[in-house]
Amino acid sequence: xxxxxxxxxxxxxxxxxxxxxxxxxxxxxxxxxxxxxxxxxxxxxxxxxxxxxxxxxxxxxxxxxxxxxxxxxxxxxxxxxxxxxxxxxxxxxxxxxxxxxxxxxxxxxxxxx
Amino acid sequence: xxxxxxxxxxxxxxxxxxxxxxxxxxxxxxxxxxxxxxxxxxxxxxxxxxxxxxxxxxxxxxxxxxxxxxxxxxxxxxxxxxxxxxxxxxxxxxxxxxxxxxxxxxxxxxxxxxxxxxxxxxxxxxxxxxxxxxxxxxxxxxxxxxxxxxxxxxxxxxxxxxxxxxxxxxxxxxxxxxxxxxxxxxxxxxxxxxxxxxxxxxxxxxxxxxxxx
Numbered sequence: 001x002x003x004x005x006x007x008x009x010x011x012x013x014x015x016x017x018x019x020x021x022x023x024x025x026x027x028x029x030x031x032x033x034x035x036x037x038x039x040x041x042x043x044x045x046x047x048x049x050x051x052x053x054x055x056x057x058x059x060x061x062x063x064x065x066x067x068x069x070x071x072x073x074x075x076x077x078x079x080x081x082x083x084x085x086x087x088x089x090x091x092x093x094x095x096x097x098x099x100x101x102x103x104x105x106x107x108x109x110x111x112x113x
Numbered sequence: 114x115x116x117x118x119x120x121x122x123x124x125x126x127x128x129x130x131x132x133x134x135x136x137x138x139x140x141x142x143x144x145x146x147x148x149x150x151x152x153x154x155x156x157x158x159x160x161x162x163x164x165x166x167x168x169x170x171x172x173x174x175x176x177x178x179x180x181x182x183x184x185x186x187x188x189x190x191x192x193x194x195x196x197x198x199x200x201x202x203x204x205x206x207x208x209x210x211x212x213x214x215x216x217x218x219x220x221x222x223x224x225x226x227x228x229x230x231x232x233x234x235x236x237x238x239x240x241x242x243x244x245x246x247x248x249x250x251x252x253x254x255x256x257x258x259x260x261x262x263x264x265x266x267x268x269x270x271x272x273x274x275x276x277x278x279x280x281x282x283x284x285x286x287x288x289x290x291x292x293x294x295x296x297x298x299x300x301x302x303x304x305x306x307x308x309x310x311x312x313x314x315x316x317x318x319x320x321x322x323x324x325x326x
Contacts, residue, residue: 021167021241026138031166031241032159033145039162042153045210046283053230060249074232074247079137082144092147098134100143105134 027075034082043085051081051088166241174205175238175288176309179320180302182215183293192290193217200237208237216279217290218316223270224277225263225316226287227255233281235288239311246315256280266317289316296323 022028038045055077059070070076086092133139148154178200182189192199196215200208213235216224228234229252234242245251255262259276263269270276279287291313297305300323312318 022163024138026141028163028167029141029145029159030137032163033141033148033154035162036154036159037148039158040153040155049231049233049283052232056231056249063249072249074244076137079140083140086144086148091153092144092151096147097140097143100147101134101139104139104142105136 022075024075027078030075030079030082034078034085037082037085037091042091043089047088048081048085051084052077055080055084166236170207170236171240172238172309172311172314173306174240175235175311175314176306177302178203178238178288179290179309179314180305182290183297183305184300184302189217189290196288205237211235211237211286212284213238213286213288214279215288215290216277216316218292220292221271221273222275222277223316224279224287224289225255225259226279226281226289227252228281229253229256230282233283233286235286238288239314243311263317266312268318289314291316291318291320294320294323 022031034048037043038048059072059077083097087094145154145156145159149156178192182192188199192215196213200213218224232242232247234246251262256278259278260270281287291309294308297308308321308323310318310321313320
């Protein structure tokens with residue numbers, strides 16, 4: 001089994017008792033981006049953790065109330081926490097992120113080839 | 114000619130078609146690009162961090178610590194009383210951001226680790242946690258009914274074994290020091306390391322059976 005998680009990076013050995021550390025590339029980016037913002041002093045791991053706890057609790061409440069919750073996805077909670085941390089620190093406005101995401105979502109397939 | 118163009122840029126799922134703006138791949142890409150454009154994040158540092166957690170940081174670091182503690186009673190005592198100092202001396206990268214406590218299994222006492230609120234874990238010693246550790250089921254149930262959860266995971270403890278569940282936090286991360294398997298007397302640290310599984314250092318398994326080596 002070999003999965004190229006990142007361009008230019010050799011396929012990582014499944015060190016984690018056979019479990020890949022990240023199952024999709026975006027999970028790795030979300031992890032690395034949070035770590036980089038912590039390293040850069042934009043927020044601390046403790047602050048990030050508070051957002052993560054909130055995101056996970058939000059999922060669990062929605063799930064426990066029998067609403068149509070998203071299936072459990074840890075890194076979606078991580079991403080939500082990252083967006084909240086970035087917003088709380090005023091690093092980016094929510095509008096700027098939403099506009100960019102909308103622009104990327106409307107790209108034609110194969111746009112970068 | 115433009116060898117550096119797009120270096121480190123990720124080519125993710127969007128290559129294969131259109132995705133909603135709410136899809137996680139698109140959201141992460143938007144965040145990353147905007148933060149990089151504003152000079153708040155650095156793509157090559159992100160690449161390096163990801164690679165470090167995929168290739169260099171993992172249970173083999175904790176396994177060495179455990180094997181050395183099995184082989185050296187003095188180190189074992191220190192690991193149980195001042196793990197941070199021992200880890201610092203071993204020059205384990207990233208350990209400075211974590212306060213680590215080591216809990217030893219012994220006859221009649223078994224330790225197991227959880228993070229009930231999120232996913233706190235001794236990254237520097239074990240890497241990133243496995244999916245089951247982060248799951249709502251494990252986080253909720255191992256506190257309420259640890260014996261049943263461990264049995265489901267294949268670890269059957271004696272009825273009179275005391276079970277201690279340690280809830281991690283941003284302040285404290287826990288590592289379990291599993292019992293050294295019988296039949297490993299005189300083994301070198303190099304051989305012992307092979308018996309120390311990730312799951313045994315979380316407390317959901319014993320160290321591997323030396324007969325299986």
